[in-house]
Amino acid sequence: xxxxxxxxxxxxxxxxxxxxxxxxxxxxxxxxxxxxxxxxxxxxxxxxxxxxxxxxxxxxxxxxxxxxxxxxxxxxxxxxxxxxxxxxxxxxxxxxxxxxxxxxxxxxxxxxxxxxxxxxxxxxxxxxxxxxxxxxxxxxxxxxxxxxxxxxxxxxxxxxxxxxxxxxxxxxxxxxxxxxxxxxxxxxxxxxxxxxxxxxxxxxxxxxxxxxxxxxxxxxxxxxxxxxxxxxxxxxxxxxxxxxxxxxxxxxxxxxxxxxxxxxxxxxxxxxxxxxxxxxxxxxxxxxxxxxxxxxxxxxxxxxxxxxxxxxxxxxxxxxxxxxxxxxxxxxxxxxxxxxxxxxxxxxxxxxxxxxxxxxxxxxxxxxxxxxxxxxxxxxxxxxxxxxxxxxxxxxxxxxxxxxxxxxxxxxxxxxxxxxxxxxxxxxxx
Ligand code: ASP
Numbered sequence: 050x051x052x053x054x055x056x057x058x059x060x061x062x063x064x065x066x067x068x069x070x071x072x073x074x075x076x077x078x079x080x081x082x083x084x085x086x087x088x089x090x091x092x093x094x095x096x097x098x099x100x101x102x103x104x105x106x107x108x109x110x111x112x113x114x115x116x117x118x119x120x121x122x123x124x125x126x127x128x129x130x131x132x133x134x135x136x137x138x139x140x141x142x143x144x145x146x147x148x149x150x151x152x153x154x155x156x157x158x159x160x161x162x163x164x165x166x167x168x169x170x171x172x173x174x175x176x177x178x179x180x181x182x183x184x185x186x187x188x189x190x191x192x193x194x195x196x197x198x199x200x201x202x203x204x205x206x207x208x209x210x211x212x213x214x215x216x217x218x219x220x221x222x223x224x225x226x227x228x229x230x231x232x233x234x235x236x237x238x239x240x241x242x243x244x245x246x247x248x249x250x251x252x253x254x255x256x257x258x259x260x261x262x263x264x265x266x267x268x269x270x271x272x273x274x275x276x277x278x279x280x281x282x283x284x285x286x287x288x289x290x291x292x293x294x295x296x297x298x299x300x301x302x303x304x305x306x307x308x309x310x311x312x313x314x315x316x317x318x319x320x321x322x323x324x325x326x327x328x329x330x331x332x333x334x335x336x337x338x339x340x341x342x343x344x345x346x347x348x349x350x351x352x353x354x355x356x357x358x359x360x361x362x363x364x365x366x367x368x369x370x371x372x373x374x375x376x377x378x379x380x381x382x383x384x385x386x387x388x389x390x391x392x393x394x395x396x397x398x399x400x401x402x403x404x405x406x407x408x409x410x411x412x413x414x415x416x417x418x419x420x421x422x423x424x425x426x427x428x429x430x431x432x433x434x435x436x437x438x439x440x441x442x443x444x445x446x447x448x449x450x451x452x453x454x455x456x457x458x459x460x461x462x463x464x465x466x467x468x469x470x471x472x473x474x475x476x477x478x479x
Pocket of ligand 1: 419
């Protein structure tokens with residue numbers, strides 16, 4: 050499933066020809082046209098008479114980012130509620146699952162921050178700091194973080210785009226609704242059903258609106274790239290290249306961490322894990338959606354890797370809804386990269402806030418294309434980073450999304466293998 054196809058409906062068949070061009074190709078075309086326009090407009094030496102035109106080129110990116118920021122909170126809220134109401138998590142295994150998910154995500158973020166701190170990709174090129182940059186210095190205040198986790202009003206996190214408070218609200222309501230649902234089921238009642246249906250429909254609605262916004266991404270990419278080249282030449286893209294390399298390196302390190310855990314924590318041989326899981330990785334890479342890859346992941350875990358159905362289901366079907374290690378790693382790295390690029394140093398305390406918000410943002414990122422880009426706005430806001438720089442990342446997200454989605458799926462598979470334990474399934478269990 051691609052971005053434009055993720056909510057395919059019968060009427061999509063009659064869609065105009067340009068909507069049938071894959072989004073990746075549309076973005077590549079936008080990039081090529083943008084480079085030519087940027088060069089024509091001065092490539093770093095713009096003619097002052099073109100200033101208004103060049104500035105207006107950023108409008109589509111600003112609109113797309115505004116829409117993404119607006120969609121972030123409802124997306125997280127309904128995604129978490131939907132998952133909690135509809136998935137089946139057994140008690141003890143559920144606790145073990147939660148510990149595994151939290152450990153893997155924390156490791157992923159630490160790997161991302163380590164690579165970004167060592168390679169410092171944001172310092173590989175210059176970008177003029179926008180005048181509208183708001184710098185909000187923050188220091189580490191654990192008590193403050195805890196105090197801030199409790200919202201003043203139930204709907205306030207939705208308005209303030211506060212990811213930690215939002216997750217607190219989503220988890221509280223999700224856990225309570227889940228409890229009410231199971232109480233009603235044991236009493237033979239079904240009053241919970243309309244609420245579950247409404248949440249399901251709202252989730253689908255938010256995803257569809259998100260797809261409209263995503264369809265505009267090629268225009269945003271065109272505008273922001275043309276403007277950046279016209280104003281600053283190619284220097285900023287040098288650092289973007291360094292950022293891609295840094296993210297890929299961090300994702301590879303995360304994959305090595307998974308293989309090590311599989312080797313020492315389960316009966317599965319890492320090579321079998323890699324070859325058996327290749328269909329799932331490829332599906333994730335080609336669709337940019339771990340939700341689209343989910344049935345394949347579940348299938349290969351049982352048939353090609355040889356795990357028990359229960360472990361495959363817990364990791365690939367349940368865990369997958371909360372577990373987005375590649376996304377968490379990417380969001381933390383993006384925050385650090387942009388802070389380096391604009392020279393807004395993030396203190397250790399702020400990096401801890403980045404870790405915390407990236408965990409929450411990745412939990413809330415739906416398993417659909419570009420969801421990480423949406424929730425990233427919340428990570429940026431938490432440490433006072435200007436979200437308009439996310440526009441720069443939009444230009445490479447079509448590729449990095451694929452890579453982090455493959456790692457998201459690999460993370461789910463690792464959790465399944467670890468839950469399967471050190472003893473292979475016996476012939477009678479097969
Ligand atoms: N596309 C990712 C996934 O489906 C989420 C993200 O955008 O990071 O897992």
